[in-house]
Amino acid sequence: MSQPQGTIYIVVAPSGAGKTSLVAALLQAEPDVELSVSYTTRAPREGEVNGKSYHFVDRRQFEQMIAEGDFLEYAEVYGNYYGTSARWLRERLAAGRDILLEIDWQGARQVREVFPDAIAVFILPPSIAVLESRLRGRATDSEEVIARRLSEARSEIDLVAEYDYLIVNDDFATARQDLISVIRCQRLTASKQLQRHGSSIAAMQTAR
Numbered sequence: 001m002s003q004p005q006g007t008i009y010i011v012v013a014p015s016g017a018g019k020t021s022l023v024a025a026l027l028q029a030e031p032d033v034e035l036s037v038s039y040t041t042r043a044p045r046e047g048e049v050n051g052k053s054y055h056f057v058d059r060r061q062f063e064q065m066i067a068e069g070d071f072l073e074y075a076e077v078y079g080n081y082y083g084t085s086a087r088w089l090r091e092r093l094a095a096g097r098d099i100l101l102e103i104d105w106q107g108a109r110q111v112r113e114v115f116p117d118a119i120a121v122f123i124l125p126p127s128i129a130v131l132e133s134r135l136r137g138r139a140t141d142s143e144e145v146i147a148r149r150l151s152e153a154r155s156e157i158d159l160v161a162e163y164d165y166l167i168v169n170d171d172f173a174t175a176r177q178d179l180i181s182v183i184r185c186q187r188l189t190a191s192k193q194l195q196r197h198g199s200s201i202a203a204m205q206t207a208r
Helices: 019-029 059-067 086-094 105-114 128-138 143-157 172-187 190-206
Strands: 008-012 033-035 071-077 080-085 098-102 119-124 165-168
Touching (some): 059 080, 071 086, 080 105, 165 172
Parallel strands (some): 008 098, 008 119
Antiparallel strands (some): 071 080
């Protein structure tokens, strides 16, 4: 038996679609999936831990990392940089670990240029009206910010044909199980199972 190389899973969603909660539920259900911890130049929020929530760096350091080619993907969002470490990702994949990237559509495109076999999942709200209700329910954003997020959501939803799987987060329990099913389905492909159980399968084939 040999350990197949890990798989990259990309999860993208408009703000307010429930991506963070679904990813947390997935990681709890599937501990063999590792969440890639992004680098960012934004300030830590209350409760966030450096190295666990994000790797918090200043803008100068981030731009130096860009120049040195340290990032698999990066983007500037709302005035702050976010990026994924290329070295860490490749090391973990080679060790057979499945890696989840919780990134935006720009990052998803960049990753798939390098790793075309990465599995991309888009989380949809049941409707724009529900999305707006969720954003307002947070009670953290101004009207201007809500309007901008809704406009961006419409633009992101225009790109759904680029993704391998679409999950509608109407009922959380159902969406959670759908996301878990994507991971489990990919692990059962013939190519990966042949790597894991090749010798056992070969023995059964020759046992006439």
